[in-house]
Amino acid sequence: MTEQSPVTQEKSAKVPTLPDAQTVTEVKHYTDRLFSFRCTRPASLRFRSGEFVMIGLMGDADPKTGKQKPLLRAYSIASPAWDEEMEFYSIKVPDGPLTSRLQHIKPGDEIILRPKPVGTLVHDALIPGKRIWFFATGTGFAPFASLLREPQTYEDYDEIIITHTCRELGELTYGRDLIESIRNDEMLAELMGEGFADKIRYYPTTTREESPKMGRITDLIRSGELFEDLGIEPLNPDTDRAMICGNLAFNLELKELFEEAGLEEGANSKPAQYVVEKAFLD
Numbered sequence: 001m002t003e004q005s006p007v008t009q010e011k012s013a014k015v016p017t018l019p020d021a022q023t024v025t026e027v028k029h030y031t032d033r034l035f036s037f038r039c040t041r042p043a044s045l046r047f048r049s050g051e052f053v054m055i056g057l058m059g060d061a062d063p064k065t066g067k068q069k070p071l072l073r074a075y076s077i078a079s080p081a082w083d084e085e086m087e088f089y090s091i092k093v094p095d096g097p098l099t100s101r102l103q104h105i106k107p108g109d110e111i112i113l114r115p116k117p118v119g120t121l122v123h124d125a126l127i128p129g130k131r132i133w134f135f136a137t138g139t140g141f142a143p144f145a146s147l148l149r150e151p152q153t154y155e156d157y158d159e160i161i162i163t164h165t166c167r168e169l170g171e172l173t174y175g176r177d178l179i180e181s182i183r184n185d186e187m188l189a190e191l192m193g194e195g196f197a198d199k200i201r202y203y204p205t206t207t208r209e210e211s212p213k214m215g216r217i218t219d220l221i222r223s224g225e226l227f228e229d230l231g232i233e234p235l236n237p238d239t240d241r242a243m244i245c246g247n248l249a250f251n252l253e254l255k256e257l258f259e260e261a262g263l264e265e266g267a268n269s270k271p272a273q274y275v276v277e278k279a280f281l282d
């Protein structure tokens with residue numbers, strides 16, 4: 001392995017050329033806390049849209065041994081299974097061991113990507129239904145950025161409702177732009193049929209900055225406002241399927257609401273009516 005200088009705050013060092021190194025091809029910054037990037041895809045990597053992998057950078061050298069170890073974190077793959085590149089949507093935690101450094105990556109830099117995809121936010125973990133809900137807070141949008149570009153989503157469901165709740169408007173930009181680009185994507189229209197994107201209902205809300213729709217999605221479900229706004233019936237276990245990805249408290253509140261509505265939690269080994277994954281550990 002080639003010796004490398006340790007990664008610093010100012011500049012992300014190139015990781016040694018490990019078998020798991022991938023090259024960054026594009027980086028976009030949305031706010032001082034959020035960015036997305038694309039990188040090359042390992043030729044042998046197969047994954048199901050909605051799954052996550054471990055990615056990272058080489059850590060600082062151990063002061064005693066001088067050895068560097070990979071610093072890895074779980075990341076939802078934001079790109080669909082058919083994409084020849086990989087996309088990720090990331091937080092920037094100011095003192096976060098990984099993201100305080102990862103936020104400085106540039107095209108041409110290398111990251112580490114362990115090609116072992118896993119996760120519960122996959123179509124295989126749900127039984128057939130008519131309408132699918134994607135419920136996200138913050139970077140929990142990432143797996144849905146993958147699933148919204150997955151042809152199976154449109155083959156399996158008549159209606160796709162994506163709710164995204166963030167504190168501030170700027171934090172909705174990645175999701176809003178992505179949905180806009182799906183609506184205008186000619187290649188996707190050719191693949192999935194003209195008008196496929198008409199199945200998408202996008203329901204963004206903010207909680208701390210003024211916007212057209214304010215409030216936590218959990219409160220909007222309890223009050224019935226969500227269903228009134230969309231002009232649809234409340235959750236029905238016969239027709240509704242859901243995937244949830246947000247902070248722990250959000251996930252737990254939604255689980256409770258789904259169980260009350262009679263929906264059962266699924267898993268890869270036992271498909272059912274809804275599935276949950278944490279957007280981050282706390």
Ligand SMILES: Cc1cc2nc3c(=O)[nH]c(=O)nc-3n(C[C@H](O)[C@H](O)[C@H](O)COP(=O)(O)OP(=O)(O)OC[C@H]3O[C@@H](n4cnc5c(N)ncnc54)[C@H](O)[C@@H]3O)c2cc1C
Nearest residue numbers: 073074075076089090091093096097098099139142279280
């Ligand atoms: C299954 C799974 C999938 C994940 N997918 C993504 C993803 O697609 N994009 C992403 O940015 N992160 C994702 N994460 C979180 C990610 O693994 C790291 O925690 C994150 O990159 C920060 O790493 P860090 O080393 O800088 O800080 P850490 O030490 O990992 O985290 C420090 C603190 O920052 C906060 N935090 C961490 N991640 C987030 C986040 N995403 N949003 C808000 N606050 C956060 C928490 O309070 C945490 O305790 C995922 C986590 C899990 C378990």
Ligand SMILES: NC(=O)c1ccc[n+]([C@@H]2O[C@H](COP(=O)([O-])OP(=O)(O)OC[C@H]3O[C@@H](n4cnc5c(N)ncnc54)[C@H](OP(=O)(O)O)[C@@H]3O)[C@@H](O)[C@H]2O)c1
Nearest residue numbers: 137138165166167168206207208216217218247249250253
């Ligand atoms: N986003 C920021 O601007 C910001 C800035 C500095 C630091 N941080 C820190 O970063 C961490 C993560 O922040 P984040 O904004 O990315 O994620 P977050 O705290 O999980 O909040 C994301 C969105 O989810 C909502 N939410 C939280 N708990 C919920 C629940 N139980 N049910 C329904 N909705 C719920 C929040 O509403 P509420 O607003 O009502 O909580 C917010 O709109 C936090 O520790 C925070 O202190 C965030």
